Amino acid sequence: MIPAPSYSLGLDGQCAWVLGASGAIGSVVAELLAAQGVTVFLSGRNKTKLDALQSIITQTGGRARVRVVDATRTNEVTLAASEIIRQSGKLNILVNATASSTFGEFLDLTDDDWERTFQSKLMVYVRSMRAVLPTMIKAGGGVIINISGKAGKLPSPAHLPGGSMNAAVNLLTKGISERYKDQGIRANTIAPGPIASARFDALAAQLVASPSANPVFMSRQGTPQDVAQAVAWLASSHAAHLHGIVLPLDGGAIPSV
Numbered sequence: 001m002i003p004a005p006s007y008s009l010g011l012d013g014q015c016a017w018v019l020g021a022s023g024a025i026g027s028v029v030a031e032l033l034a035a036q037g038v039t040v041f042l043s044g045r046n047k048t049k050l051d052a053l054q055s056i057i058t059q060t061g062g063r064a065r066v067r068v069v070d071a072t073r074t075n076e077v078t079l080a081a082s083e084i085i086r087q088s089g090k091l092n093i094l095v096n097a098t099a100s101s102t103f104g105e106f107l108d109l110t111d112d113d114w115e116r117t118f119q120s121k122l123m124v125y126v127r128s129m130r131a132v133l134p135t136m137i138k139a140g141g142g143v144i145i146n147i148s149g150k151a152g153k154l155p156s157p158a159h160l161p162g163g164s165m166n167a168a169v170n171l172l173t174k175g176i177s178e179r180y181k182d183q184g185i186r187a188n189t190i191a192p193g194p195i196a197s198a199r200f201d202a203l204a205a206q207l208v209a210s211p212s213a214n215p216v217f218m219s220r221q222g223t224p225q226d227v228a229q230a231v232a233w234l235a236s237s238h239a240a241h242l243h244g245i246v247l248p249l250d251g252g253a254i255p256s257v
Contacts, residue, residue: 020097025195136185178243
């Protein structure tokens with residue numbers, strides 16, 4: 001459970017859909033948005049984790065609903081978006097926070113490895129944005145925040161599928177921002193470095209013996225709370241003039257401007 005913030009970002013009464021809410025980042029994003037008065041729809045494939053998160057949010061006075069979604073399936077994403085909009089009457093904020101965990105030596109990776117990463121990361125973001133944009137446009141505006149990752153700009157040879165998808169997410173979000181900004185849509189990307197979590201610990205153990213592991217890529221861990229605070233701020237009117245940015249959240253690890 002994250003502590004309730006002592007400040008308000010003016011998000012009270014809004015509605016958000018967080019995909020990847022059963023993960024380390026998505027769950028904390030959902031908690032912080034709920035603490036700001038946002039009704040949060042929690043999506044992912046792990047119902048047990050989503051139900052537990054909903055319980056945490058509601059016990060602290062927040063509003064959350066669970067919608068189990070396999071976002072690699074177009075029909076499930078489309079149906080979930082329709083039901084969320086029907087139940088809430090609106091959708092102000094979309095947060096895409098699904099993870100891509102395909103690591104390995106380039107010559108060992110198969111077409112299936114690349115396809116799985118493509119479907120579970122880039123295409124999830126494509127499907128969810130396509131499903132909600134008409135409603136946001138009709139309402140006169142909305143906020144889209146996509147989580148990519150540092151490897152989209154600083155390649156890790158052991159993480160090329162995920163890094164390639166992160167780079168594609170960066171470009172995709174910029175393109176969506178440019179196309180729909182005049183219709184009230186703000187689309188931005190957050191690119192975290194390594195985030196402290198059980199998943200990161202398992203990954204570090206897996207890569208310790210890999211000749212392709214990049215020490216810079218694995219250094220300077222942030223926290224899920226760091227990402228959540230950036231999401232909440234980008235969703236608020238305080239960031240109203242930010243369109244199409246890629247916000248590096250990596251402790252300054254990328255050695256370039």
